[in-house]
Amino acid sequence: xxxxxxxxxxxxxxxxxxxxxxxxxxxxxxxxxxxxxxxxxxxxxxxxxxxxxxxxxxxxxxxxxxxxxxxxxxxxxxxxxxxxxxxxxxxxxxxxxxxxxxxxxxxxxxxxxxxxxxxxxxxxxxxxxxxxxxxxxxxxxxxxxxxxxxxxxxxxxxxxxxxxxxxxxxxxxxxxxxxxxxxxxxxxxxxxxxxxxxxxxxxxxxxxxxxxxxxxxxxxxxxxxxxxxxxxxxxxxxxxxxxxxxxxxxxxxxxxxxxxxxxxxxxxxxxxxxxxxxxxxxxxxxxxxxxxxxxxxxxxxxxxxxxxxxxxxxxxxxxxxxxxxxxxxxxxxxxxxxxxxxxxxxxxxxx
Amino acid sequence: xxxxxxxxxxxxxxxxxxxxxxxxxxxxxxxxxxxxxxxxxxxxxxxxxxxxxxxxxxxxxxxxxxxxxxxxxxxxxxxxxxxxxxxxxxxxxxxxxxxxxxxxxxxxxxxxxxxxxxxxxxxxxxxxxxxxxxxxxxxxxxxxxxxxxxxxxxxxxxxxxxxxxxxxxxxxxxxxxxxxxxxxxxxxxxxxxxxxxxxxxxxxxxxxxxxxxxxxxxxxxxxxxxxxxxxxxxxxxxxxxxxxxxxxxxxxxxxxxxxxxxxxxxxxxxxxxxxxxxxxxxxxxxxxxxxxxxxxxxxxxxxxxxxxxxxxxxxxxxxxxxxxxxxxxxxxxxxxxxxxxxxxxxxxxxxxxxxxxxxxxxxxxxxxxxxxxxxxxxxxxxxxxxxxxxxxxxxxxxxxxxxxxxxxxxxxxxxxxxxxxxxxxxxxxxxxxxxxxxxxxxxxxxxxxxxxxxxxxxxxxxxxxxxxxxxxxxxxxxxxxxxxxxxxxxxxxxxxxxxxxxxxxxxxxxxxxxxxxxxxxxxxxxx
Numbered sequence: 001x002x003x004x005x006x007x008x009x010x011x012x013x014x015x016x017x018x019x020x021x022x023x024x025x026x027x028x029x030x031x032x033x034x035x036x037x038x039x040x041x042x043x044x045x046x047x048x049x050x051x052x053x054x055x056x057x058x059x060x061x062x063x064x065x066x067x068x069x070x071x072x073x074x075x076x077x078x079x080x081x082x083x084x085x086x087x088x089x090x091x092x093x094x095x096x097x098x099x100x101x102x103x104x105x106x107x108x109x110x111x112x113x114x115x116x117x118x119x120x121x122x123x124x125x126x127x128x129x130x131x132x133x134x135x136x137x138x139x140x141x142x143x144x145x146x147x148x149x150x151x152x153x154x155x156x157x158x159x160x161x162x163x164x165x166x167x168x169x170x171x172x173x174x175x176x177x178x179x180x181x182x183x184x185x186x187x188x189x190x191x192x193x194x195x196x197x198x199x200x201x202x203x204x205x206x207x208x209x210x211x212x213x214x215x216x217x218x219x220x221x222x223x224x225x226x227x228x229x230x231x232x233x234x235x236x237x238x239x240x241x242x243x244x245x246x247x248x249x250x251x252x253x254x255x256x257x258x259x260x261x262x263x264x265x266x267x268x269x270x271x272x273x274x275x276x277x278x279x280x281x282x283x284x285x286x287x288x289x290x291x292x293x294x295x296x297x298x299x300x301x302x303x304x305x306x307x308x309x310x311x312x313x314x315x316x317x318x319x320x321x322x323x324x325x326x327x328x329x330x331x332x333x334x335x336x337x338x339x340x341x342x343x344x345x346x347x348x349x350x351x
Numbered sequence: 352x353x354x355x356x357x358x359x360x361x362x363x364x365x366x367x368x369x370x371x372x373x374x375x376x377x378x379x380x381x382x383x384x385x386x387x388x389x390x391x392x393x394x395x396x397x398x399x400x401x402x403x404x405x406x407x408x409x410x411x412x413x414x415x416x417x418x419x420x421x422x423x424x425x426x427x428x429x430x431x432x433x434x435x436x437x438x439x440x441x442x443x444x445x446x447x448x449x450x451x452x453x454x455x456x457x458x459x460x461x462x463x464x465x466x467x468x469x470x471x472x473x474x475x476x477x478x479x480x481x482x483x484x485x486x487x488x489x490x491x492x493x494x495x496x497x498x499x500x501x502x503x504x505x506x507x508x509x510x511x512x513x514x515x516x517x518x519x520x521x522x523x524x525x526x527x528x529x530x531x532x533x534x535x536x537x538x539x540x541x542x543x544x545x546x547x548x549x550x551x552x553x554x555x556x557x558x559x560x561x562x563x564x565x566x567x568x569x570x571x572x573x574x575x576x577x578x579x580x581x582x583x584x585x586x587x588x589x590x591x592x593x594x595x596x597x598x599x600x601x602x603x604x605x606x607x608x609x610x611x612x613x614x615x616x617x618x619x620x621x622x623x624x625x626x627x628x629x630x631x632x633x634x635x636x637x638x639x640x641x642x643x644x645x646x647x648x649x650x651x652x653x654x655x656x657x658x659x660x661x662x663x664x665x666x667x668x669x670x671x672x673x674x675x676x677x678x679x680x681x682x683x684x685x686x687x688x689x690x691x692x693x694x695x696x697x698x699x700x701x702x703x704x705x706x707x708x709x710x711x712x713x714x715x716x717x718x719x720x721x722x723x724x725x726x727x728x729x730x731x732x733x734x735x736x737x738x739x740x741x742x743x744x745x746x747x748x749x750x751x752x753x754x755x756x757x758x759x760x761x762x763x764x765x766x767x768x769x770x771x772x773x774x775x776x777x778x779x780x781x782x783x784x785x786x787x788x789x790x791x792x793x794x795x796x797x798x799x800x801x802x803x804x805x806x807x808x809x810x811x812x813x814x815x816x817x818x819x820x821x822x823x824x825x826x827x828x829x830x831x832x833x834x835x836x837x838x839x840x841x842x843x844x845x846x847x848x849x850x851x852x853x854x855x856x857x858x859x860x861x862x863x864x865x866x867x868x869x870x871x872x873x874x875x876x877x878x
Contacts, residue, residue: 198732
């Protein structure tokens with residue numbers, strides 16, 4: 001009971017429970033759901049592999065979003081940055097004489113990521129220097145970004161036939177999907193970057209109490225530039241994976257609504273939108289819950305028109321379980337159920 | 352000290368009469384049997400230090416709080432307000448310290464907000480402008496009703512707030528700290544308006560930390576202390592020294608004794624010979640905060656800043672701590688002229704400012720004790736050079752032990768600690784950067800006696816080891832106990848700079864009340 005109590009109060013408890021529950025539903029619907037096989041090409045194959053592969057773009061963006069949210073900010077422009085990065089890469093590859101040249105693809109990727117870095121710095125400039133509220137500051141790029149992508153693609157859907165580019169989204173290394181490897185490397189990199197340096201501490205400090213941090217000599221401005229730039233770079237990488245997967249850059253639809261999934265993953269993972277303490281592990285669980293949810297819709301056979309409603313119901317359930325009001329109510333319920341502690345024992349504890 | 356004027360009531364009937372008012376909050380008796388009254392055509396000042404119960408009393412009168420016991424009479428009739436709108440409808444208007452108007456609307460819209468003249472179901476804009484113009488003219492304010500409120504200075508906004516308040520046909524006007532961000536000319540303009548309202552028979556409640564202003568404008572004073580009534584006085588009959596004593600609550604020695612001592616203490620002194628100054632501030636000033644002031648802090652010297660709240664004691668500290676920027680003046684640290692634009696720069700010069708507002712500007716409450724202790728040091732090193740975890744643990748452990756911080760362990764979030772222990776964590780943060788000058792703004796406020804004594808002891812030993820300290824406290828005994836030198840401030844000006852050599856609380860009280868620059872006739876006679 002004591003261990004259960006501690007587990008329940010852990011902020012990852014309910015998201016993990018939800019993930020396990022969703023997986024259980026899938027196993028009941030499709031008994032072989034968890035099985036992973038190796039296909040003829042030596043690639044790992046199975047529903048779980050699909051989840052960790054298709055969930056990678058959301059996870060990658062959610063990692064950046066976690067750091068932005070930790071500073072009390074939010075970045076709505078990530079979906080548009082996805083579209084821009086995909087559009088830039090595809091137009092460079094299409095414009096070259098040899099789309100299958102890895103050097104061309106390498107240049108395309110670097111230019112796309114570099115441009116996105118500038119877009120991230122723009123967001124950082126609006127928030128840190130001009131002091132515009134993050135939701136408004138990033139809304140600018142969210143709306144303008146798709147227009148920029150449209151200008152780059154000249155209004156067309158750019159379909160690319162490039163083996164090296166296709167590898168980013170749908171390739172395998174040692175049997176593991178490349179997208180999954182990207183996701184894993186990025187979340188580990190972000191964890192090391194923020195927790196092995198003082199970056200995480202300073203980000204949390206600014207998110208919890210900006211004025212106290214300023215008086216303690218923390219340079220909030222530099223930190224904000226860093227997190228918005230980092231978030232945009234990750235959005236660019238996610239955009240490349242999405243574009244590569246579709247083998248086409250679609251200014252209107254690449255990364256559409258992915259900012260909402262990313263924010264959701266962060267919140268499901270227990271990081272508060274009020275900023276402060278953040279959990280990248282929580283974000284990982286949150287992103288997996290969201291992708292598993294999408295998969296569940298197909299395995300259980302929920303009609304596509306009801307998908308959004310189903311998703312909303314699950315998210316509502318997790319949010320309710322995590323809310324302080326519910327936690328308090330649950331604690332009351334447990335106290336009522338548990339035998340009343342002997343007064344003597346209580347005195348002994350308090351001394 | 353003169354008796355309360357309770358007995359000597361004027362023949363007029365009071366417009367407001369509050370009798371035996373008590374209000375309790377969980378664990379605190381905010382008001383305890385307080386009487387208060389206001390007469391038409393009079394300015395009445397409500398005086399008291401922080402926590403005396405001034406704002407609680409105002410909120411009881413304006414219907415924000417309901418009273419636990421006691422009677423409120425308005426124009427002779429007993430009233431019970433359960434919400435502010437009722438008090439306003441009954442003719443009690445309030446202008447708060449922070450102008451709570453809408454800056455993006457016009458002056459006319461603000462004056463008549465919620466009471467706009469209507470026509471055909473819409474707003475009659477023409478009538479509204481005309482009406483607003485009339486009201487402003489009534490106060491002889493030359494303000495265009497069609498201009499945006501934001502385009503005016505704070506002083507004009509304050510006057511617009513008053514115009515709005517009196518249009519509600521106010522019998523009682525409450526002005527809570529209306530002058531706190533105004534300069535001298537703006538205050539004069541405000542006072543002109545107050546006087547004309549007074550002549551038209553409005554009863555005005557004036558709250559201000561500035562004694563000069565209180566004496567200039569008010570006819571009557573009520574002093575509260577710790578939720579209790581000290582007394583009601585006629586302003587011209589109450590000496591300033593008695594007022595300060597009533598507010599702070601210290602019994603004074605006989606007047607004669609006091610005067611002679613104040614006189615001997617009235618020398619302006621340079622820092623002790625042989626002490627090398629660490630910080631020399633010349634004419635530093637910030638508009639609306641502090642008049643140009645000089646301050647010298649020697650190496651290893653403890654300089655106490657004494658004065659009432661709002662006297663400029665915190666304002667000076669924020670300037671030399673880099674928290675606020677100076678408008679003019681020069682700062683010299685270790686013989687080098689420097690500019691401080693951010694606290695970060697101050698920290699680079701080994702100057703640490705520990706804010707009086709521990710919760711809002713000090714601790715980072717969700718972070719652990721360890722993180723809070725290392726925060727300033729880590730920020731100074733930059734994010735790329737993290738303090739090794741082992742060193743962090745050593746730092747936290749050593750300060751937890753040295754300052755006797757009561758916490759389960761270094762991982763506990765600071766918000767779970769008591770106020771005194773939070774304060775010690777904050778001190779530890781500043782000590783960790785090994786400051787040459789430590790500015791402590793009310794480090795002992797709201798903490799228990801034990802922790803207070805420990806912090807005092809700490810300040811003493813820090814100075815012994817060569818650290819300069821600027822020490823601010825509302826408790827004069829504390830300032831006297833710790834300081835080598837005491838700078839006295841009043842109404843945003845430095846009025847004295849004294850060696851703490853035989854000074855006592857009474858001397859400081861006298862200076863805080865009168866200032867050294869304008870001796871009372873009694874003093875003149877004694878010399």
